[in-house]
Amino acid sequence: xxxxxxxxxxxxxxxxxxxxxMRSALLRRxxxxxxxxxxxxxxxxWAADAPPPLAGSQTERDAxxxxxxAEAIGAGHLAEAAGILETLVAPRHHMLTIGPxxxxxxxxxxxxxxxxxxxxxxxxxxxxxTAGDEGAAGEELAALIAKAGxxxxxxxxxxxxxxxxxxxxxxxxxxxxIDFGTAFVLPxxxxxxxxxxxxxxxxxxxxxxxxxxxxxVFSAAGKTLRxxxxxxxxxxxxxxxxxxxxxxxxxxxxxxxxxxxxxxGRTLLTSYRAQRLRRTAPTSSPxxxxxxxxxxxxxxxxxxGQLAADxxxxxxxxxxxxxxxxxxxxxxxxRLAAATSAVAALARAxxxxxxxxxxxxxxxxxxxxxxxxx
Numbered sequence: 001x002x003x004x005x006x007x008x009x010x011x012x013x014x015x016x017x018x019x020x021x022m023r024s025a026l027l028r029r030x031x032x033x034x035x036x037x038x039x040x041x042x043x044x045x046w047a048a049d050a051p052p053p054l055a056g057s058q059t060e061r062d063a064x065x066x067x068x069x070a071e072a073i074g075a076g077h078l079a080e081a082a083g084i085l086e087t088l089v090a091p092r093h094h095m096l097t098i099g100p101x102x103x104x105x106x107x108x109x110x111x112x113x114x115x116x117x118x119x120x121x122x123x124x125x126x127x128x129x130t131a132g133d134e135g136a137a138g139e140e141l142a143a144l145i146a147k148a149g150x151x152x153x154x155x156x157x158x159x160x161x162x163x164x165x166x167x168x169x170x171x172x173x174x175x176x177x178i179d180f181g182t183a184f185v186l187p188x189x190x191x192x193x194x195x196x197x198x199x200x201x202x203x204x205x206x207x208x209x210x211x212x213x214x215x216x217v218f219s220a221a222g223k224t225l226r227x228x229x230x231x232x233x234x235x236x237x238x239x240x241x242x243x244x245x246x247x248x249x250x251x252x253x254x255x256x257x258x259x260x261x262x263x264x265g266r267t268l269l270t271s272y273r274a275q276r277l278r279r280t281a282p283t284s285s286p287x288x289x290x291x292x293x294x295x296x297x298x299x300x301x302x303x304x305g306q307l308a309a310d311x312x313x314x315x316x317x318x319x320x321x322x323x324x325x326x327x328x329x330x331x332x333x334x335r336l337a338a339a340t341s342a343v344a345a346l347a348r349a350x351x352x353x354x355x356x357x358x359x360x361x362x363x364x365x366x367x368x369x370x371x372x373x374x
Contacts, residue, residue: 066102082109083356086159091238098239100129104137121154128246162186163272167263176205180248183265185272195220196265205249222266290331294339296361297324303358316371323370
Protein backbone atom coordinates (compact mmCIF):
# COMPACT_ATOMS: atom_id res chain seq x y z
CA UNK A 1 0.00 0.00 0.00
CA UNK A 2 3.02 2.27 0.34
CA UNK A 3 3.77 4.56 -2.58
CA UNK A 4 7.47 3.81 -2.83
CA UNK A 5 9.84 1.57 -4.70
CA UNK A 6 10.67 -1.58 -2.73
CA UNK A 7 13.88 -3.64 -2.91
CA UNK A 8 14.08 -7.35 -3.71
CA UNK A 9 12.70 -9.39 -0.82
CA UNK A 10 13.37 -12.81 0.62
CA UNK A 11 10.99 -15.71 -0.01
CA UNK A 12 9.59 -15.37 3.49
CA UNK A 13 9.02 -11.66 3.03
CA UNK A 14 7.48 -12.29 -0.38
CA UNK A 15 5.04 -14.73 1.20
CA UNK A 16 4.12 -12.12 3.82
CA UNK A 17 3.54 -9.61 1.06
CA UNK A 18 1.24 -12.06 -0.73
CA UNK A 19 -0.69 -12.64 2.49
CA UNK A 20 -0.84 -8.89 3.01
CA UNK A 21 -2.15 -8.37 -0.52
CA MET A 22 -4.81 -11.06 -0.06
CA ARG A 23 -5.85 -9.54 3.26
CA SER A 24 -5.94 -6.07 1.73
CA ALA A 25 -8.09 -7.33 -1.13
CA LEU A 26 -10.53 -8.88 1.36
CA LEU A 27 -10.65 -5.71 3.41
CA ARG A 28 -11.26 -3.64 0.29
CA ARG A 29 -14.00 -6.04 -0.76
CA UNK A 30 -15.56 -5.62 2.69
CA UNK A 31 -15.11 -1.86 2.32
CA UNK A 32 -13.18 -1.47 5.56
CA UNK A 33 -11.73 1.92 4.64
CA UNK A 34 -13.97 4.56 6.25
CA UNK A 35 -14.56 7.63 4.09
CA UNK A 36 -17.33 9.37 6.01
CA UNK A 37 -20.40 8.85 8.14
CA UNK A 38 -23.58 10.51 6.91
CA UNK A 39 -25.28 11.02 10.25
CA UNK A 40 -28.93 11.82 10.92
CA UNK A 41 -32.07 12.32 8.90
CA UNK A 42 -31.04 15.77 7.58
CA UNK A 43 -28.09 14.27 5.71
CA UNK A 44 -30.29 11.47 4.42
CA UNK A 45 -32.80 14.01 3.18
CA TRP A 46 -30.06 15.90 1.31
CA ALA A 47 -28.83 12.66 -0.25
CA ALA A 48 -32.34 11.66 -1.30
CA ASP A 49 -32.91 15.04 -2.95
CA ALA A 50 -29.60 14.98 -4.81
CA PRO A 51 -29.85 15.30 -8.61
CA PRO A 52 -29.56 12.15 -10.71
CA PRO A 53 -26.08 11.30 -12.02
CA LEU A 54 -25.03 12.26 -15.49
CA ALA A 55 -24.90 9.55 -18.09
CA GLY A 56 -21.96 9.48 -20.41
CA SER A 57 -18.20 9.37 -20.06
CA GLN A 58 -16.19 9.09 -16.86
CA THR A 59 -15.23 12.74 -17.29
CA GLU A 60 -18.90 13.75 -17.35
CA ARG A 61 -19.68 11.61 -14.32
CA ASP A 62 -16.72 13.12 -12.45
CA ALA A 63 -18.00 16.59 -13.25
CA UNK A 64 -21.42 15.61 -11.92
CA UNK A 65 -19.89 14.31 -8.68
CA UNK A 66 -17.91 17.54 -8.31
CA UNK A 67 -21.12 19.57 -8.66
CA UNK A 68 -22.80 17.35 -6.08
CA UNK A 69 -19.90 17.96 -3.69
CA ALA A 70 -20.13 21.71 -4.23
CA GLU A 71 -23.85 21.56 -3.41
CA ALA A 72 -23.06 19.57 -0.27
CA ILE A 73 -20.60 22.26 0.85
CA GLY A 74 -23.25 24.91 0.24
CA ALA A 75 -25.76 22.90 2.28
CA GLY A 76 -23.30 22.50 5.16
CA HIS A 77 -22.69 18.77 4.64
CA LEU A 78 -18.92 19.12 4.82
CA ALA A 79 -17.90 15.55 5.67
CA GLU A 80 -20.03 14.21 2.84
CA ALA A 81 -18.51 16.71 0.41
CA ALA A 82 -15.00 15.80 1.55
CA GLY A 83 -15.72 12.11 1.02
CA ILE A 84 -16.87 12.69 -2.57
CA LEU A 85 -13.94 14.97 -3.39
CA GLU A 86 -11.34 12.67 -1.82
CA THR A 87 -12.44 10.02 -4.31
CA LEU A 88 -12.09 12.47 -7.20
CA VAL A 89 -8.59 13.68 -6.31
CA ALA A 90 -7.15 10.29 -5.34
CA PRO A 91 -4.59 8.72 -7.73
CA ARG A 92 -6.53 7.16 -10.60
CA HIS A 93 -5.96 6.08 -14.17
CA HIS A 94 -3.27 8.24 -15.75
CA MET A 95 -5.68 9.41 -18.45
CA LEU A 96 -8.14 10.91 -15.95
CA THR A 97 -7.44 14.58 -15.24
CA ILE A 98 -7.89 15.98 -11.74
CA GLY A 99 -9.38 19.46 -11.88
CA PRO A 100 -7.83 22.26 -9.76
CA UNK A 101 -11.36 23.23 -8.70
CA UNK A 102 -11.79 19.87 -7.00
CA UNK A 103 -8.73 20.54 -4.86
CA UNK A 104 -10.01 24.03 -4.05
CA UNK A 105 -13.43 22.74 -2.95
CA UNK A 106 -11.82 19.97 -0.87
CA UNK A 107 -9.62 22.63 0.72
CA UNK A 108 -12.73 24.61 1.64
CA UNK A 109 -14.35 21.52 3.15
CA UNK A 110 -11.19 20.64 5.10
CA UNK A 111 -10.85 24.20 6.40
CA UNK A 112 -14.46 24.21 7.61
CA UNK A 113 -13.88 20.83 9.30
CA UNK A 114 -10.82 22.22 11.10
CA UNK A 115 -8.32 20.13 9.10
CA UNK A 116 -5.90 22.99 8.48
CA UNK A 117 -2.91 21.03 7.19
CA UNK A 118 -5.14 19.16 4.75
CA UNK A 119 -6.72 22.42 3.58
CA UNK A 120 -3.35 24.03 2.91
CA UNK A 121 -2.18 20.94 1.01
CA UNK A 122 -5.28 21.02 -1.19
CA UNK A 123 -4.95 24.75 -1.86
CA UNK A 124 -1.33 24.20 -2.92
CA UNK A 125 -2.39 21.34 -5.20
CA UNK A 126 -5.06 23.59 -6.70
CA UNK A 127 -2.47 26.28 -7.37
CA UNK A 128 -0.06 23.74 -8.82
CA UNK A 129 -2.69 22.77 -11.36
CA THR A 130 -3.32 26.33 -12.56
CA ALA A 131 -1.28 28.34 -14.99
CA GLY A 132 -0.77 32.03 -14.34
CA ASP A 133 -3.72 33.55 -12.46
CA GLU A 134 -4.07 31.97 -9.02
CA GLY A 135 -7.50 33.51 -8.43
CA ALA A 136 -9.64 32.55 -5.45
CA ALA A 137 -7.44 29.60 -4.39
CA GLY A 138 -4.42 31.86 -3.87
CA GLU A 139 -6.44 34.42 -1.92
CA GLU A 140 -8.07 31.77 0.25
CA LEU A 141 -4.73 30.08 1.00
CA ALA A 142 -3.20 33.42 2.00
CA ALA A 143 -6.17 34.15 4.27
CA LEU A 144 -5.95 30.68 5.86
CA ILE A 145 -2.22 31.04 6.51
CA ALA A 146 -2.79 34.50 8.02
CA LYS A 147 -5.42 33.06 10.34
CA ALA A 148 -3.99 29.64 11.25
CA GLY A 149 -0.27 29.89 10.42
CA UNK A 150 1.71 28.10 7.73
CA UNK A 151 1.63 24.31 7.63
CA UNK A 152 5.12 23.03 6.80
CA UNK A 153 3.97 19.44 6.33
CA UNK A 154 0.86 18.95 4.19
CA UNK A 155 -0.99 15.79 2.99
CA UNK A 156 -2.18 15.07 -0.52
CA UNK A 157 -5.56 14.12 1.00
CA UNK A 158 -6.74 12.85 4.36
CA UNK A 159 -8.58 9.99 2.63
CA UNK A 160 -9.46 6.55 4.00
CA UNK A 161 -6.64 4.63 2.31
CA UNK A 162 -3.82 6.62 3.85
CA UNK A 163 -2.19 9.99 3.32
CA UNK A 164 1.12 11.00 1.79
CA UNK A 165 2.56 14.05 3.53
CA UNK A 166 5.01 16.39 1.83
CA UNK A 167 7.52 18.29 3.93
CA UNK A 168 7.69 21.78 2.44
CA UNK A 169 11.07 22.52 4.06
CA UNK A 170 13.86 21.49 1.69
CA UNK A 171 17.06 22.56 0.03
CA UNK A 172 17.91 23.38 -3.59
CA UNK A 173 20.69 21.20 -4.97
CA UNK A 174 21.18 23.22 -8.15
CA UNK A 175 20.10 22.48 -11.69
CA UNK A 176 16.46 22.84 -10.64
CA UNK A 177 16.52 19.71 -8.46
CA ILE A 178 15.17 19.57 -4.93
CA ASP A 179 15.44 16.96 -2.20
CA PHE A 180 12.32 16.70 -0.06
CA GLY A 181 10.96 14.47 2.70
CA THR A 182 7.69 12.54 2.70
CA ALA A 183 5.73 10.33 5.04
CA PHE A 184 3.01 7.89 4.04
CA VAL A 185 0.66 6.83 6.85
CA LEU A 186 -1.94 4.06 6.90
CA PRO A 187 -5.38 4.02 8.55
CA UNK A 188 -4.42 0.76 10.26
CA UNK A 189 -1.32 -1.43 10.46
CA UNK A 190 -0.71 -3.72 7.49
CA UNK A 191 -0.09 -7.47 7.75
CA UNK A 192 3.62 -6.90 8.50
CA UNK A 193 2.85 -4.34 11.26
CA UNK A 194 3.87 -1.44 9.04
CA UNK A 195 2.07 1.75 10.02
CA UNK A 196 3.98 4.52 8.29
CA UNK A 197 6.85 5.09 5.89
CA UNK A 198 9.28 7.97 5.64
CA UNK A 199 11.29 8.61 2.51
CA UNK A 200 13.43 11.20 0.76
CA UNK A 201 12.94 12.02 -2.92
CA UNK A 202 14.82 14.11 -5.44
CA UNK A 203 12.62 16.13 -7.76
CA UNK A 204 13.71 17.45 -11.13
CA UNK A 205 11.55 20.54 -11.52
CA UNK A 206 12.32 20.98 -15.20
CA UNK A 207 11.16 17.53 -16.30
CA UNK A 208 8.79 16.86 -13.38
CA UNK A 209 10.45 13.54 -12.63
CA UNK A 210 11.20 12.19 -9.17
CA UNK A 211 13.74 9.72 -7.86
CA UNK A 212 13.52 7.85 -4.58
CA UNK A 213 16.72 8.27 -2.57
CA UNK A 214 15.76 5.97 0.28
CA UNK A 215 13.29 5.33 3.06
CA UNK A 216 12.20 3.28 6.05
CA VAL A 217 9.03 1.47 7.16
CA PHE A 218 8.03 1.80 10.82
CA SER A 219 5.52 0.27 13.21
CA ALA A 220 2.98 2.45 15.01
CA ALA A 221 5.33 2.45 18.02
CA GLY A 222 8.14 3.90 15.90
CA LYS A 223 10.13 0.67 15.56
CA THR A 224 12.13 0.31 12.35
CA LEU A 225 10.82 -2.66 10.37
CA ARG A 226 12.78 -2.42 7.11
CA UNK A 227 14.57 0.03 4.86
CA UNK A 228 14.64 0.41 1.12
CA UNK A 229 17.07 2.05 -1.25
CA UNK A 230 17.33 4.05 -4.40
CA UNK A 231 14.66 3.70 -7.06
CA UNK A 232 14.55 4.70 -10.68
CA UNK A 233 13.49 8.18 -11.72
CA UNK A 234 10.39 8.02 -13.85
CA UNK A 235 7.55 10.15 -15.12
CA UNK A 236 4.62 10.27 -12.68
CA UNK A 237 1.87 7.86 -13.70
CA UNK A 238 -1.15 10.02 -12.84
CA UNK A 239 -2.25 13.61 -12.71
CA UNK A 240 -2.13 13.85 -8.91
CA UNK A 241 1.50 12.75 -8.83
CA UNK A 242 2.28 15.22 -11.60
CA UNK A 243 0.94 18.29 -9.86
CA UNK A 244 2.13 17.05 -6.46
CA UNK A 245 5.60 17.54 -7.91
CA UNK A 246 4.50 20.94 -9.19
CA UNK A 247 3.40 21.79 -5.65
CA UNK A 248 6.86 20.90 -4.35
CA UNK A 249 8.64 22.80 -7.12
CA UNK A 250 6.45 25.91 -6.68
CA UNK A 251 7.55 26.29 -3.06
CA UNK A 252 7.75 29.57 -1.20
CA UNK A 253 11.46 30.55 -1.39
CA UNK A 254 11.29 31.76 2.21
CA UNK A 255 10.95 28.12 3.29
CA UNK A 256 14.40 27.11 2.00
CA UNK A 257 16.70 25.53 4.56
CA UNK A 258 20.25 24.19 4.52
CA UNK A 259 19.29 20.52 4.73
CA UNK A 260 16.34 18.18 4.32
CA UNK A 261 14.88 17.82 7.83
CA UNK A 262 13.71 14.54 9.27
CA UNK A 263 9.95 14.23 8.91
CA UNK A 264 8.10 13.09 12.05
CA GLY A 265 6.06 10.22 10.68
CA ARG A 266 4.86 8.99 14.07
CA THR A 267 3.29 12.34 14.95
CA LEU A 268 1.68 12.51 11.51
CA LEU A 269 0.32 8.97 11.95
CA THR A 270 -1.26 9.90 15.29
CA SER A 271 -2.75 13.07 13.84
CA TYR A 272 -4.08 11.34 10.73
CA ARG A 273 -5.75 8.52 12.61
CA ALA A 274 -7.31 10.96 15.07
CA GLN A 275 -8.68 13.01 12.18
CA ARG A 276 -10.10 9.94 10.47
CA LEU A 277 -11.71 8.82 13.73
CA ARG A 278 -13.26 12.24 14.21
CA ARG A 279 -14.53 12.23 10.62
CA THR A 280 -16.25 8.87 11.02
CA ALA A 281 -17.48 9.18 14.62
CA PRO A 282 -21.24 9.29 15.14
CA THR A 283 -22.37 12.89 15.63
CA SER A 284 -26.13 12.44 15.74
CA SER A 285 -28.35 13.03 18.76
CA PRO A 286 -30.01 10.02 20.48
CA UNK A 287 -33.17 10.64 18.47
CA UNK A 288 -31.24 10.60 15.23
CA UNK A 289 -29.30 7.45 16.08
CA UNK A 290 -32.12 5.22 14.92
CA UNK A 291 -32.11 6.88 11.50
CA UNK A 292 -28.37 6.39 11.17
CA UNK A 293 -28.57 2.75 12.26
CA UNK A 294 -31.42 2.11 9.85
CA UNK A 295 -29.42 3.70 7.04
CA UNK A 296 -26.39 1.55 7.84
CA UNK A 297 -28.54 -1.58 7.87
CA UNK A 298 -29.89 -0.66 4.44
CA UNK A 299 -26.41 0.08 3.07
CA UNK A 300 -25.02 -3.23 4.32
CA UNK A 301 -28.02 -5.11 2.90
CA UNK A 302 -27.29 -3.49 -0.45
CA UNK A 303 -23.60 -4.36 -0.08
CA UNK A 304 -24.34 -8.04 0.58
CA GLY A 305 -26.76 -8.06 -2.33
CA GLN A 306 -24.06 -6.71 -4.63
CA LEU A 307 -21.62 -9.39 -3.46
CA ALA A 308 -24.23 -12.08 -3.98
CA ALA A 309 -24.83 -10.86 -7.53
CA ASP A 310 -21.10 -11.16 -8.22
CA UNK A 311 -20.75 -14.61 -6.67
CA UNK A 312 -20.45 -16.23 -3.27
CA UNK A 313 -20.72 -14.00 -0.19
CA UNK A 314 -17.90 -14.41 2.35
CA UNK A 315 -18.60 -15.28 5.97
CA UNK A 316 -17.40 -11.92 7.39
CA UNK A 317 -19.86 -10.10 5.16
CA UNK A 318 -22.74 -12.06 6.65
CA UNK A 319 -21.41 -11.28 10.14
CA UNK A 320 -21.38 -7.56 9.39
CA UNK A 321 -24.93 -7.76 8.09
CA UNK A 322 -26.11 -9.68 11.19
CA UNK A 323 -24.40 -7.12 13.45
CA UNK A 324 -26.52 -4.33 11.96
CA UNK A 325 -29.66 -6.48 11.96
CA UNK A 326 -29.34 -6.94 15.71
CA UNK A 327 -28.96 -3.20 16.26
CA UNK A 328 -32.10 -2.33 14.34
CA UNK A 329 -34.42 -5.05 15.63
CA UNK A 330 -36.46 -2.59 17.71
CA UNK A 331 -36.91 0.06 15.02
CA UNK A 332 -40.31 0.54 13.37
CA UNK A 333 -40.72 -1.05 9.95
CA UNK A 334 -41.65 2.36 8.55
CA ARG A 335 -38.26 3.77 9.56
CA LEU A 336 -36.43 0.83 8.03
CA ALA A 337 -38.40 1.20 4.80
CA ALA A 338 -37.71 4.95 4.66
CA ALA A 339 -34.01 4.30 5.16
CA THR A 340 -33.98 1.73 2.37
CA SER A 341 -35.62 4.25 0.02
CA ALA A 342 -33.15 6.99 0.96
CA VAL A 343 -30.17 4.68 0.49
CA ALA A 344 -31.45 3.58 -2.92
CA ALA A 345 -31.89 7.24 -3.90
CA LEU A 346 -28.32 8.02 -2.83
CA ALA A 347 -27.00 5.05 -4.82
CA ARG A 348 -28.78 6.33 -7.92
CA ALA A 349 -27.72 9.96 -7.38
CA UNK A 350 -24.06 9.30 -6.60
CA UNK A 351 -22.66 5.76 -6.39
CA UNK A 352 -19.38 7.04 -4.98
CA UNK A 353 -21.05 8.72 -2.02
CA UNK A 354 -23.18 5.61 -1.43
CA UNK A 355 -20.05 3.44 -1.34
CA UNK A 356 -18.48 5.88 1.11
CA UNK A 357 -21.47 5.64 3.47
CA UNK A 358 -21.45 1.87 3.04
CA UNK A 359 -17.76 1.68 3.89
CA UNK A 360 -18.20 3.69 7.06
CA UNK A 361 -20.99 1.38 8.21
CA UNK A 362 -18.86 -1.71 7.58
CA UNK A 363 -15.98 -0.11 9.45
CA UNK A 364 -18.22 0.69 12.43
CA UNK A 365 -19.39 -2.92 12.58
CA UNK A 366 -15.82 -4.23 12.41
CA UNK A 367 -14.72 -1.81 15.12
CA UNK A 368 -17.65 -3.07 17.21
CA UNK A 369 -16.47 -6.67 16.98
CA UNK A 370 -18.77 -7.97 14.23
CA UNK A 371 -15.99 -10.26 12.95
CA UNK A 372 -14.11 -11.84 15.88
CA UNK A 373 -10.35 -11.85 15.51
CA UNK A 374 -10.22 -9.26 12.73
